[in-house]
Structures are given as C-alpha cells and as structure tokens.
Amino acid sequence: MLLNGIQIDDTFAEAFNMRGTRVIITAQNLKWAYHAANAMTGFATSVIGCGVEAGIERELSADETPDGRPGISVLMFAMGSKVLMQQLETRMGQCILTCPTAAAFAGIESEDKINLGKHLRYFGDGFQTSKLIDGKRYWRIPVMDGEFLTQETTGMVRAIGGGNFLILATSQPAALAAAETAIEAMKLVPNVIMPFPGGVVRSGSKVGSKYKTMFASTNDAFCPTLKGATNSELSPEIESVMEIVIDGLTFEDIAISMRVGIQAICNLGANSGVKRISAGNYGGKLGPHLFKLHDIMSGNNA
Amino acid sequence: MSALTFTLKQTLQHSVNCSDLTPNHLANKSTAEIACIQINYGNSLVRVDEIFAITGSDAQHIHFKNTSGKLDYLGANMTSGSITVEGNAGAYLGFGLKNGEIHCQGNAEAFAACSMRSGLLKIDGNTGDFLGAGSDGSRKGMLGGTVIVKGNAGDRVGDQMRRGLILIEGNTGDYCGSRMIAGTIGVLGDLGAYTAFNMHRGTLLLQKQPKLHATIQDCGSHTLPFLNLLFKSFTNYNTPFSKLSTQRVRRFVGDAACSGNGEVLILSV
Numbered sequence: 001m002l003l004n005g006i007q008i009d010d011t012f013a014e015a016f017n018m019r020g021t022r023v024i025i026t027a028q029n030l031k032w033a034y035h036a037a038n039a040m041t042g043f044a045t046s047v048i049g050c051g052v053e054a055g056i057e058r059e060l061s062a063d064e065t066p067d068g069r070p071g072i073s074v075l076m077f078a079m080g081s082k083v084l085m086q087q088l089e090t091r092m093g094q095c096i097l098t099c100p101t102a103a104a105f106a107g108i109e110s111e112d113k114i115n116l117g118k119h120l121r122y123f124g125d126g127f128q129t130s131k132l133i134d135g136k137r138y139w140r141i142p143v144m145d146g147e148f149l150t151q152e153t154t155g156m157v158r159a160i161g162g163g164n165f166l167i168l169a170t171s172q173p174a175a176l177a178a179a180e181t182a183i184e185a186m187k188l189v190p191n192v193i194m195p196f197p198g199g200v201v202r203s204g205s206k207v208g209s210k211y212k213t214m215f216a217s218t219n220d221a222f223c224p225t226l227k228g229a230t231n232s233e234l235s236p237e238i239e240s241v242m243e244i245v246i247d248g249l250t251f252e253d254i255a256i257s258m259r260v261g262i263q264a265i266c267n268l269g270a271n272s273g274v275k276r277i278s279a280g281n282y283g284g285k286l287g288p289h290l291f292k293l294h295d296i297m298s299g300n301n302a
Numbered sequence: 303m304s305a306l307t308f309t310l311k312q313t314l315q316h317s318v319n320c321s322d323l324t325p326n327h328l329a330n331k332s333t334a335e336i337a338c339i340q341i342n343y344g345n346s347l348v349r350v351d352e353i354f355a356i357t358g359s360d361a362q363h364i365h366f367k368n369t370s371g372k373l374d375y376l377g378a379n380m381t382s383g384s385i386t387v388e389g390n391a392g393a394y395l396g397f398g399l400k401n402g403e404i405h406c407q408g409n410a411e412a413f414a415a416c417s418m419r420s421g422l423l424k425i426d427g428n429t430g431d432f433l434g435a436g437s438d439g440s441r442k443g444m445l446g447g448t449v450i451v452k453g454n455a456g457d458r459v460g461d462q463m464r465r466g467l468i469l470i471e472g473n474t475g476d477y478c479g480s481r482m483i484a485g486t487i488g489v490l491g492d493l494g495a496y497t498a499f500n501m502h503r504g505t506l507l508l509q510k511q512p513k514l515h516a517t518i519q520d521c522g523s524h525t526l527p528f529l530n531l532l533f534k535s536f537t538n539y540n541t542p543f544s545k546l547s548t549q550r551v552r553r554f555v556g557d558a559a560c561s562g563n564g565e566v567l568i569l570s571v
Contacts, residue, residue: 067530103527127563129503130484131528132465134535140528149528 005270016287020159022107055193110155117150174273316344325383431456501564518556
C-alpha cells in the first residue's frame with residue numbers, strides 16, 4: 001500500500017491485554033496540575049521496567065472537573081490489577097499527595113474499583129475526614145498547604161497495550177520530525193496514551209537476547225547501523241527508525257489513534273524523508289490483538 | 303391512573319400509625335383490600351376506611367389530604383415511590399426510609415427522618431426535636447439520604463447521625479449535631495445552645511456563628527476545596543443552599559470533651 005508516496009507495509013502491530021484506569025488530577029491552576037501529572041506519569045514508559053505505563057491523556061477545563069478547577073486526565077496501564085493498584089497507590093502517595101494544591105478524582109466508572117485515596121487517608125493520622133457526596137466517597141486529608149482532597153476509588157477496566165507503528169526514514173531528524181507530527185495528531189484522540197518520552201521510542205526491542213539474563217534486547221532487524229551485520233528489515237536508504245507505542249482503553253481507540261498518526265505522517269509526503277511505515281510484531285505469539293496496518297488505513301479495522 | 307389518596311375523615315383524638323400506608327405495602331392491592339387493612343388508632347385497631355376516605359389507585363404515588371399532626375410513621379420503611387402529605391405530619395415521618403421521596407407540605411412532629419437510610423424527605427414547614435436521630439435504643443441516628451427542611455427544626459437535630467445530609471433553611475434548637483458520628487448538617491438560620499455537643503465526627507455547615515461551648519476549638523479561617531463538590535451536590539435540590547458558592551470558612555473542631563473530630567464550618571459572608 002502506498003499513501004502519498006510512503007509505503008505502508010503489509011504487516012501488523014501485536015498488542016496484548018492490560019488493565020487500565022483513569023485519574024483526574026486538579027490543582028489551583030494548570031501549571032500545578034501538570035507538575036502533579038508529570039510526576040505521576042514519570043518513569044512509566046514500559047511495564048518491562050516500570051511496572052506500569054502511564055501518560056497524560058488531555059487537559060481538562062474547570063467545568064469538566066469534579067471540583068471546578070483546571071485539571072489533567074491521566075491514563076495508567078499495567079499487566080494485572082494487582083500491579084496497577086500497587087503502582088497507583090504508590091504514585092498517588094509520592095506524586096499527588098505531595099504536590100501543592102493537587103487533588104485526585106476517579107476518571108472512569110466501572111464495576112471493578114481500585115484504591116485511589118482509600119489507604120492514603122491514613123497519612124492523616126486520625127485527622128482525616130470522609131465525605132460521601134452524591135454516592136461517592138471522598139477523603140480530606142489535612143496537609144501543610146491546607147487539605148488534600150481525593151476520591152476513595154477509581155474504576156479499573158480491561159484495556160489493550162502495545163499498539164505500535166514504526167517510522168522508517170532516510171535520516172534521524174526526518175524520522176523524529178515525522179514522529180512528532182504523528183504524536184501531535186494522536187494527542188487529540190481520547191482514551192489513548194503514548195507512554196514513551198515525547199510519545200516516541202527509539203529503542204524498540206525484540207523478545208530474548210544472547211545473554212541469559214536479558215529477556216528483551218535491541219530490535220537489531222530495525223537498527224540502521226546493523227544493516228549489513230544482521231538479518232535486517234531495512235533497505236539501504238533507511239538511516240533511522242522511530243517507534244510510537246500506544247496503550248488504549250479499547251481496540252477501536254488504538255486503531256483510530258494509529259490511523260490518525262500514520263495519516264499525519266503520510267500527509268507530509270515522501271519528500272519528508274519518511275519512506276516506510278511498518279509495525280512491531282512477534283509473529284502473533286505475544287498478544288491476541290493484531291492491528292493490521294492495511295486494514296487500519298483503509299478503515300476496515302477502526 | 304390517579305394518585306392513591308387518603309383523605310382524613312375525622313378529627314383525631316389519638317395518634318394513627320400509618321406505617322402500612324406506603325407504596326411498597328400497597329402495591330397491587332385493590333381499594334377494597336386497602337380499606338380493610340387494620341391500623342393502630344390509639345390503643346385499638348381500626349380499618350383504614352374508618353379513618354380515611356380512599357380514592358385513586360396509583361399506589362406508587364400516595365397523597366394524604368386534610369392531614370393532622372397525629373398521623374405518625376408516614377412513609378415508614380418505604381422502599382420506592384413517593385408520598386405527598388398535603389398538610390401536617392405526625393411523629394416519625396420517614397422513619398427508616400430506604401428509598402423514594404416524601405414531601406410534607408406542612409409541619410412535622412418530632413423524630414422526622416429517624417433512622418432514615420436513603421431517599422429524600424422534604425418538609426416545607428417546621429419540624430420537632432430529634433430530626434434525623436435514632437429511634438429508641440438505637441445507638442445510631444440517620445444512616446443516609448437527604449432531608450430538606452424549609453422552616454425550623456427543634457432540639458437535637460442529627461443526634462447520633464451516622465451518614466447523610468440534612469439541610470435546614472430556618473433555625474434549629476439546642477444541641478444541633480449532638481453526639482453526631484458522621485454526615486453533614488447545613489443550617490442557614492440561628493442555632494440554639496450547645497451546638498456540636500459531644501460531636502465525634504461529621505460536618506455542621508452554618509451560615510451564622512452560634513455561641514459555641516468551650517470544648518469546640520477554633521482552627522481559623524480556610525479555603526476548603528471539598529466545599530465545591532458539596533455545593534454542586536446541593537444543586538440537585540430546590541433550596542437556597544444550592545446558591546452557596548464561597549469555599550472560605552471558619553473551622554471549629556470538637557467536641558474535645560469526647561476527643562471528637564467533628565467540624566463546625568461557618569461560611570464567610
């Protein structure tokens with residue numbers, strides 16, 4: 001498939017099941033909401049090393065938040081509910097409780113609940129106060145800047161992680177510029193996050209390694225400096241590859257996000273230096289969700 | 303289908319226990335079946351149709367007309383539907399209310415919303431003592447739901463209240479929030495003596511500062527973000543409370559006499 005001079009490989013991205021949640025963080029102003037959200041979603045690029053993948057979904061205006069202050073919507077994904085709960089509570093305690101003026105609220109409704117402030121309340125050392133308002137339980141924890149307000153729980157849903165595509169370009173600046181263009185477009189899609197730095201990964205991995213202790217290692221087939229030294233997927237003119245990884249609440253959300261991102265790159269045209277769009281997969285062995293690039297771009301999948 | 307209506311036929315000499323005349327008790331019953339239900343009148347049992355004229359058939363919407371302050375236990379343990387009292391109600395209005403809505407267009411006697419668990423109770427007039435308190439022997443008062451009183455309330459509002467919301471647009475008597483365990487009581491008018499007496503937890507949200515006794519401690523003026531959430535929840539109801547907007551309050555905590563952590567919030571004008 002050729003879109004505006006850029007080749008779309010006949011391949012698929014392979015994604016797996018995750019558990020996801022959404023937290024709404026508010027503060028006195030967006031600046032401090034971002035401080036809290038950035039801290040909470042820091043060191044949360046990949047479940048491989050961080051336990052959780054998290055990112056900022058979007059900004060929320062004052063009339064979209066429960067307490068009428070500007071806020072940030074954060075999505076967080078993990079491989080299981082136990083890890084997600086543990087990571088959420090830890091990050092709430094170290095990043096939201098500590099951030100001046102910040103408050104946290106449930107951002108998603110579901111039957112499955114995970115703790116937001118349920119255990120954090122004990123920081124109040126007996127001075128904490130519970131309020132049940134419109135059927136939702138909140139905790140008010142006295143802190144040095146006033147009161148930390150948090151909802152007791154948030155929802156937890158089944159989600160999908162690992163949607164991805166690869167940008168193959170003739171230079172590193174061209175690959176990065178295309179990735180940035182894609183990320184800007186994909187940020188407007190709800191229910192998804194791109195958890196890596198700036199939304200882009202430069203160190204895509206394959207499963208396994210020559211070293212026994214490593215269970216993932218560099219994706220040598222897409223490393224441009226190894227074109228002659230390994231079984232490369234790259235043609236001679238490709239000098240740099242960037243990957244965008246997407247976690248989302250549903251298959252459709254990720255598919256839409258991938259289409260929007262790839263389309264934004266294709267709109268740049270072949271003169272941008274981007275030659276091919278591919279995707280990372282493990283032959284269908286890693287996860288049950290296959291995002292076929294041709295189907296996504298022809299609208300059959302999203 | 304018109305609302306099932308009970309119109310009082312006589313001036314009552316004794317109290318009538320109306321706890322059986324609720325939507326859940328009367329569902330799927332014919333007028334004849336309802337008429338022969340036996341209810342307590344003083345120390346005797348009488349048929350419903352000896353006390354009330356019965357019209358209408360929609361048992362999910364019950365009206366009481368020509369009412370008296372001797373009609374006790376109206377809406378007791380109700381689980382669904384609505385009851386409208388077109389006049390005064392007796393004691394224990396909405397006793398143990400579990401769901402649905404009760405609207406009393408007149409005054410209610412003591413123990414309104416006693417042991418209430420959920421639902422909505424609106425009283426357009428005044429109400430007596432022990433609003434939202436517990437029944438005899440119970441160590442917990444109201445357990446949930448919302449009560450809105452347009453007029454005044456008597457003493458001991460929310461005594462041992464455990465959960466829920468009471469909004470009083472008028473004044474209250476003495477001992478408002480006494481022995482309160484949790485929940486929220488809002489009062490726009492004046493309060494009597496010993497407000498928050500032996501209060502353990504919970505919130506009294508007041509527009510006017512009452513004279514507080516020595517074991518209620520002043521914690522200073524603060525801006526509390528949770529009030530925004532609370533005020534938003536008030537917008538569901540037709541009450542002046544829904545117009546509150548300030549998050550600036552003076553906070554008192556107590557009752558220190560029982561190591562209490564209850565709070566009295568005085569809204570800044």
